[in-house]
Amino acid sequence: MLRPGSDRLSYSHLLAPPPDYYTDFALGTTYSLDLEAMLGIPMALFMSEELGSSATQNPVAVLEGLRRSTDNLAIFCEPGQIKIPHKNNTVYSLVESSVFQVHLPRGRSFHPKVWVIRYAGPQKDPIYRIIVLSRNLTFDRSWDMAVCLDGKKGDEPTEKNSPLQDFIGFLIQHINSRKKRRRIKNIQEEIGQVYFDPQIQQVADFQFCPLGIDGHDKKSSSLFQSYKDLVIISPFLSKTPVKEFDSLALSNSSRTLITRRAELPKLLPEHFESFQVYVMKELVAEGEEGLSEDELQAEVPQNQDIHAKFYARSKGSNHALYFGSANCTQRAFDANVEFLLKLDYRKWGFKLADILEDIFGKDDKDNPFEKIESIPQGDFSDDDPADDLQRAIKELCRGKMRAHVISGEHQTETAGRGSLV
Template sequence: MAVGTTYTLNLRMLFLPPLAMAAHDREVELLDGTDEADHAQVDTLALLESVRRYADRTTVYCHASGIGSPGTYPRLLTFAEDCVVQVFTPTPGHIFHPKVWALRFRRDAELVHRLVVCSRNLTDDSSWDTLLVLDEGERGTGIPGAPAADFVRALPGMAAGPIAENRPEQAHDLASSLSDVWFQLPKPFTSGELRPLGLRPAPPTWPMPARADRAVVISPFLDVPTSARIAARTTPVLVSREETYALVGARAVQHTSVKVLSPHAEGEIDGDLGSERVRPSEVRTGLHAKVLVWDEGHTGHVFTGSANATHAAFNGNVEFGVLLRGPRRTCGVEALLPDGEASRDRITFAHVLQDHEITDPDPGEDLALEAEREAELHHEALLQAGPRLLCEQEDEGRYAVSLRFTRPFPAGPGPTRVRLVSRPRTDAAPPDRARWEGVQLMQLTPYLEIVTHVPVPGQDDLEVASVLKAELVDAPEDRAAQVLRSYLGSEESIVRYLRFLLDEAEIGSVWDDLELEDPAGEGRRGPSGTFEDLAILEPLLRAAADGSETLDRVEALLRDLGAGPERPNVVPEEFLDLWQAVWRASQERRR
C-alpha cells in the first residue's frame, strides 16, 4: 500500500509509483505516453500491468489546483483515476505542499514500512532536490512513526472533490500500522523526529533557534520576515535563486552570505515539454531543495523536507519535514560546507555554489506571480463548486458530455475556458455552458483543464492552466474493460498477455515478439498464432499447483476484460474452458 502527497502533479508521473512497486517483478522503462502505438509493446504491457496491479493500492493527495495541464491524454489514466485526491488545507488561503510517501510492504507474514521524505513533487522536473528514505527498524529505537500516522490519517479529511470509497479506509488502515512503527536513524545521526506541519491551526513552528552558532539555509523561495530571523554567531549562509533574491531585496539578507548555484550546476529539462503548459512559479530546473542546517554547541541539526524558508510554510501550509540531530562535525554546518578551500579530493556542496550580489536594496514585486495566484484561487473555487460531468449516449461508442456545478462559483479574474483533457484545446468553452458532443468512449475522463487569462499591468495577459478532477456521472460501467480491450486489441495479444502473467520466468521471450493491434484501426496486429502454440497449459497448472497469486491476477484480467460465456470472442473458448476448471479447483483447494 502507498500513500503519497505532492503540491504539483504531472498526470503522466502518476504511473511511476505503481511501476516502481512492480520493479521487484521485472525491469521495465517508463513510457512517456505521447503515442503508445509507436513504442515497444513490451513497455506498454509492463506499464499496463503495473498500473492495473497496484493502482488500487496507491493514493496521491495533491493541492486543489496543483495538477498540471498535460499534453496528449494517456488512456492509461482510466485505470488510475481513483488514485488522485485533490485537497484543501485546514487553514484557508494556504497551500497543501508536502512531498512524502508512506509505504507498506508485506514480507511473508509481516508488514514492513518505509517513509520517503523529499522536496520533489511528483513531476518530471530536473531540479536539485533532496530525498530522505527511512526504513522500519527495531521498535523503541530511532525515530517514532506516530506523527506520520497522524499525518496519513488526516489526509482524507482534506479532500476537496470526489474520493473513491475505499481510499479513506486505506489511509486509516495504513495509519494504524504506522502508529507503532519506529524508523531507523540514518548514520551518523543520533536522534530525530518527524514534523508534519499545518494539520490544524497552531502557532508558528520555525525550527531554528533565535541565534545558532552557525547556520546554512537552502530554500528556492524566501520572504522578508523569515530572511530576517535567520541568525547565527558567525555569518549565516543563505542559498537560493536569483529571482528570489530580487523579490526580497538586499536589505533583508544583508546579514547573510548570499549564494546561488553555479551556472554549470544548472541542468536543462530532460525531454521535450511539447504542448505542456508551464506556470510562472514552477521551478523546473535549478535549486528546489529545502534544507535548514545549524549548530548549537556540540550538536548539528538538519531539518529537511518540503517547507521553504517562508512565513506561510511554517504558519498555515501543510508541510512535512524531518529534524535530525548528531555530532556537529559530521551532522552540522561543517559537514555541508567544510572550512577551508574546496579541493578535487573532497567534493562538497561548496563546489556548486558561487557568491551572488543583489543590486536592489528594496523588495521587488512579481506581478505575474500575483496574477497566477489569483487564477489558482479561482480554479480552487471552481473545484469547491462541485463540478460534475454528465454523460449521455448519442450512438454506439459516442457520448455528449455536459459540465454542471452543484454550487455557484464567483467570477474569475479574467476569461476562463474549460475542456476535457482528452479533447483538443480548440474544444474549450466557458465553464457555465460547456458541452462536448461526439466524445468517444476512450475520451471519457473526469479530468478538466481550466485555463484563465489574467491581465498583468504593463505586460501581456498571463495564461494560467490547472486540471481539476470532476465527478463523472453516467459513464458506461464497462468503460475500463473497453479501454483494456483497446490496449490488447486481438485474441492473440490477450492470450500472450495471459502467458506473460503466468510464466514470469520466460517473460523476455514472450515480450520480444509481442505486438498489439493499433486501437485506432490502422491495421497493426499481433503475430498470428493459436492457443496451442502458446503452451499456456503448463504454466497455468504450475501456478495452480503452487497456489500462486498469479491465478488471482489472471482472474482479475478476465474479469476486467468482461470475459465469460456471454462474451465468447474476448478470449479463446479453449482457454476459457480450461481456466474455469482450473479456477474452480484452486478455489476448492483454498477452502
C-alpha cells in the same frame, strides 16, 4: 553526504520494495502532479522497474502496473496543479481513482512531499518506509533532497510517530474512497507502534515535523531557535523568515544562504548583510552533463536550478538538520501544509562547514555555485501582483464547480462555489 556530483539517489530505488517483499499500500503527497510521470510510479512500487526505463514505454507493462496499484495507491496533490499530458490517452483515466486533491481554505497551499509505504512479505513482519523529499511528482530536473527511514512494528506504541499519525489523519479527511480510507486508517493506527531506524550511527534522534495542520506549526518544529552556525538552502524566499533567522544568531556566528538567482531581487541588500549568499552558476543551470558522474553525455541538457529545502543549525555539539518541503517563506511557515524531517546529528569534530565543503567542493572549479557579492538594488516587495494573480487562479481551481443545463434554445446556467481573494 551532500556531494551533488556523486551522492545521488534513484527515485525508483527509494520506492521499490526490499528483497522478498512486495508493496502492500503506498500513499504519497505532492504539490504538483505530472500524470505522465505518475504512470511510472506503480511500476516502481509494484514491479521494481526503473522510472524512465524501457519497461515504462511498454503499454502492457504500464497497464499491469496500474492494475496492481488500483486498490493500493493514493496520491494527494494541490488542486489545479495536475499537468495535462501532451497527448490524450485513455490510460490516464485509470489513475483517476488514485489521485485526491486537497482543498484548503484562505489561499493556503498543500505543499508536502512525503511517501508512507507499507511492504509485506510471506511469513515476514511488515516494513514501513517513510520518504521525506523536496521533489514534486514531475519530470523536473532541478536539484532536490530526500531522506528515507525504514521501520518495523514493535511491541509498544511510540509517541515519536504521533506527528506522522496526525498528518496521515489529516490526509484521511480528503479522501473520498471508502475502501482506501479504511486502508489508510489501518496504516495510521499500525504506524503508532513502528520503530524507525535512521541506520546512521551519527543520527542520535529524529522528529517528524508536519506544518499547517492542527497542533503542528513552526514552533513545534523547533526550527527557529538560536544558533552559532546556520545553513539554508531554499529556492524561494521572503523577507520575514530570513529576518527572523538572522535575529536568532549568536555572536560571531556564520550564516549561509543558497537560493535561486531570480529570488535575490525580492529582498533588500540589508537582509543579507550577515549571510554569505550563493546561487547556482549559470553554466551549470543550463545543463548538468559536466557535473554528474552518471553517463549523461547522450542526454539533452535541460535547464535546472536548486529545488531542495534544507536547514542546518549548530550550537556547540548540537547539530539539527531539517529536510523536506518548506521554503524559507512566510507562507511555508504560517499558512501552507508542509512536512519536514529533523535529524539530530552527533559526530565528534563535525561542523556545518563540512556540509558546505560537500556542496561547494574543494575549489572553485568543482563548485556548482557562485557567491553573490552585491545584491540587486530596488524597491521590491513580497507582494508581487503576479503572485496575487496566481493565487486567484489557484482559488478558481480549488472551487467546487457545478453546472446546470436548462431546456430551451441557447439557455445555459453555470454556478460555482468558492471565493476569489
